[in-house]
Amino acid sequence: MNIVVSLKQTFDTEAKIVLTGGKIDATGVNVVINPYDEFAIEEALKLKEKFGGEVTVVSVGGDKVEASIRTALAMGCDQGVLVNDPTLENVDEWAVAEILAKAVAQIPYDLILAGRIAVDDGSSQVAVRLADSLNLPSVSSILKLDIEGDKATVVREIDGGTETLELSIPAVLTAQKGLNEPRYPSMMGIMKAKKKELKVLTLADLGISAADVASKMSAPKFSLPTPRTAGKKMSGEPAEQAAELAKLLREEAKVI
Amino acid sequence: MAKGIWIIVEQTKLEIRKVSLELLSQARTIADKTGEPLVAVILGKGIADLAKTVAEYGADKVILVDDDKLADYTTGAYTSALNKIIRKEEPQAVLLGNTAIGKDLAPRLAHRLGVGMASDCTGMEYDEANFLTFKRPIYGGKAFAEVTANARPILATIRPNTFPVVAKASQPEVVNETAEIDAADLRAIVKEIALVASARPELIEANVIISGGRGMKGPENYVILEACADVIGAAVGASRAAVDAGWIEQKFQVGQTGKTVSPTLYIACGISGAIQHLAGMGSSKVIVAINKDPEANIFTLADYGIVGDLFEIVPLLTEEFKKLG
Numbered sequence: 145m146n147i148v149v150s151l152k153q154t155f156d157t158e159a160k161i162v163l164t165g166g167k168i169d170a171t172g173v174n175v176v177i178n179p180y181d182e183f184a185i186e187e188a189l190k191l192k193e194k195f196g197g198e199v200t201v202v203s204v205g206g207d208k209v210e211a212s213i214r215t216a217l218a219m220g221c222d223q224g225v226l227v228n229d230p231t232l233e234n235v236d237e238w239a240v241a242e243i244l245a246k247a248v249a250q251i252p253y254d255l256i257l258a259g260r261i262a263v264d265d266g267s268s269q270v271a272v273r274l275a276d277s278l279n280l281p282s283v284s285s286i287l288k289l290d291i292e293g294d295k296a297t298v299v300r301e302i303d304g305g306t307e308t309l310e311l312s313i314p315a316v317l318t319a320q321k322g323l324n325e326p327r328y329p330s331m332m333g334i335m336k337a338k339k340k341e342l343k344v345l346t347l348a349d350l351g352i353s354a355a356d357v358a359s360k361m362s363a364p365k366f367s368l369p370t371p372r373t374a375g376k377k378m379s380g381e382p383a384e385q386a387a388e389l390a391k392l393l394r395e396e397a398k399v400i
Numbered sequence: 401m402a403k404g405i406w407i408i409v410e411q412t413k414l415e416i417r418k419v420s421l422e423l424l425s426q427a428r429t430i431a432d433k434t435g436e437p438l439v440a441v442i443l444g445k446g447i448a449d450l451a452k453t454v455a456e457y458g459a460d461k462v463i464l465v466d467d468d469k470l471a472d473y474t475t476g477a478y479t480s481a482l483n484k485i486i487r488k489e490e491p492q493a494v495l496l497g498n499t500a501i502g503k504d505l506a507p508r509l510a511h512r513l514g515v516g517m518a519s520d521c522t523g524m525e526y527d528e529a530n531f532l533t534f535k536r537p538i539y540g541g542k543a544f545a546e547v548t549a550n551a552r553p554i555l556a557t558i559r560p561n562t563f564p565v566v567a568k569a570s571q572p573e574v575v576n577e578t579a580e581i582d583a584a585d586l587r588a589i590v591k592e593i594a595l596v597a598s599a600r601p602e603l604i605e606a607n608v609i610i611s612g613g614r615g616m617k618g619p620e621n622y623v624i625l626e627a628c629a630d631v632i633g634a635a636v637g638a639s640r641a642a643v644d645a646g647w648i649e650q651k652f653q654v655g656q657t658g659k660t661v662s663p664t665l666y667i668a669c670g671i672s673g674a675i676q677h678l679a680g681m682g683s684s685k686v687i688v689a690i691n692k693d694p695e696a697n698i699f700t701l702a703d704y705g706i707v708g709d710l711f712e713i714v715p716l717l718t719e720e721f722k723k724l725g
């Protein structure tokens with residue numbers, strides 16, 4: 145079974161966000177594989193161990209993303225594809241999905257796995273859009289996956305519980321925390337990863353131009369939140385503190 | 401003629417979700433400013449009665465799409481049905497709640513329509529040039545992005561608890577549309593839905609949340625939070641440390657790799673206030689911290705704090721809340 149995993153490189157979740165000239169400044173920021181994409185990678189590797197086949201990691205991004213793809217290869221993925229084009233700035237989710245669709249179409253696959261959300265832009269759009277572009281069924285936020293022949297049974301998270309669905313593959317499934325525990329790359333894996341293929345493609349290689357994937361959304365205007373500050377601390381004996389807090393929540397904050 | 405602001409109304413077991421009422425309420429104010437009609441769209445099976453509910457929140461028109469194939473939400477069937485109606489009626493804007501369904505449906509629909517979309521917005525303003533401008537937290541709330549759409553319809557999902565529910569009676573025209581669902585869109589079949597019956601509100605929609613972290617010390621102690629929650633009608637949440645320790649289920653986790661919540665009041669008990677936890681609750685209106693460490697980061701942003709042992713403070717607080725009635 146051949147599997148494609150879409151991987152986005154994101155800032156480390158600890159990263160401090162700095163704006164320079166109105167743009168998010170990546171200088172000195174640690175980058176990682178989007179945490180949810182790690183679940184997708186892990187699931188793909190488990191399926192590969194069970195059924196054989198190859199796992200291809202696909203990403204749209206800049207030069208730095210090669211390091212994250214290498215990490216995925218070190219975890220056990222077989223090859224990587226990076227669409228890296230100088231014209232790609234401020235692309236929206238529609239555009240990324242269309243580019244991914246073109247890249248994925250060149251790879252044989254039986255299943256596509258992605259993260260349920262990227263922790264940087266927090267969109268939860270690209271994977272579902274990719275499914276639509278490829279005319280595939282999709283299920284978001286999966287907690288469990290079983291595959292038998294061309295049938296997949298998935299448990300997905302919904303508000304207030306879970307839902308079990310059956311669908312035929314190929315399909316796009318997005319991973320939620322709880323699906324598995326991602327492995328760490330082994331020393332051996334890191335050595336092997338260096339020799340694995342990482343194809344870097346431009347839009348032209350995919351037969352599209354920047355105009356074909358012009359964003360549907362305006363370029364975002366960024367701002368930083370006004371930081372929250374320390375408020376009131378209660379004083380006195382524990383019972384007095386509790387009483388004071390309840391009173392303030394009722395009378396001052398008016399939230400109880 | 402104006403083409404309308406559409407709210408895709410979400411229902412669970414024929415009960416309308418609170419976030420849909422929030423969207424109707426807020427969109428009503430935009431409809432009043434612009435003269436655009438406010439349209440509530442309800443999909444499902446046996447939903448006719450829900451038109452009465454949306455009429456209490458100012459809808460000018462209700463579109464009902466009642467079909468056996470829409471009984472349970474599936475991405476394919478809902479996208480197919482909405483895509484056709486939207487292409488026919490050409491609304492200006494289509495808004496959904498940022499719920500499990502909204503997050504799945506909106507991007508699929510947006511792509512089918514060939515348009516952009518703003519996800520998980522915490523702000524929405526009318527302006528003449530763009531019709532709607534959205535503000536959305538990114539990087540776990542460490543920054544905001546303001547976006548507008550270049551194409552129509554404008555699609556967006558709005559974070560629950562962003563806007564207040566405001567009742568406003570109306571007498572909407574009710575229209576029935578047929579669901580034309582393409583066979584290709586019926587490829588995923590719902591086998592089972594397991595909803596956990598709970599008297600407490602759903603985490604992402606709760607007005608008040610009381611959360612426990614590593615300071616809870618064990619699974620048996622969540623009863624302390626539950627007792628408090630039941631007095632004030634709160635939902636219970638947790639930090640990742642508590643979830644990873646196996647004390648409480650993943651679905652209660654708040655944060656970067658958990659739920660994003662925006663309650664009126666968030667009470668953090670035995671939670672240090674790590675950046676990844678703040679990513680999930682930083683947009684709460686009022687934050688209370690109960691922590692025995694006066695240096696805990698959570699105190700640097702809590703509106704109210706008690707330095708003390710949660711095992712002592714929380715039960716006392718529960719008693720105080722009872723007294724408030």
Ligand SMILES: Cc1cc2nc3c(=O)[nH]c(=O)nc-3n(C[C@H](O)[C@H](O)[C@H](O)COP(=O)(O)OP(=O)(O)OC[C@H]3O[C@@H](n4cnc5c(N)ncnc54)[C@H](O)[C@@H]3O)c2cc1C
Binds near residue numbers: 612639657670690692
């Ligand atoms: C990629 C990534 C994603 C993450 N996602 C999330 C996420 O979604 N959600 C999340 O929460 N975390 C997340 N984390 C983890 C996060 O970094 C913290 O480790 C976690 O939030 C800590 O949880 P905590 O505050 O409960 O525990 P701790 O940091 O250990 O804090 C426990 C607190 O309890 C206090 N305490 C102890 N006993 C008592 C008592 N008796 N009474 C009162 N106070 C007491 C202590 O003083 C301390 O401040 C993520 C981390 C990474 C790297």
Ligand SMILES: Nc1ncnc2c1ncn2[C@@H]1O[C@H](COP(=O)(O)O)[C@@H](O)[C@H]1O
Binds near residue numbers: 153204205263267
């Ligand atoms: N630039 C990208 N390259 C590859 N995959 C991506 C990219 N952006 C998003 N994705 C995939 O889509 C998922 C959801 O991302 P998002 O819609 O940005 O929240 C991610 O977890 C990735 O699997």
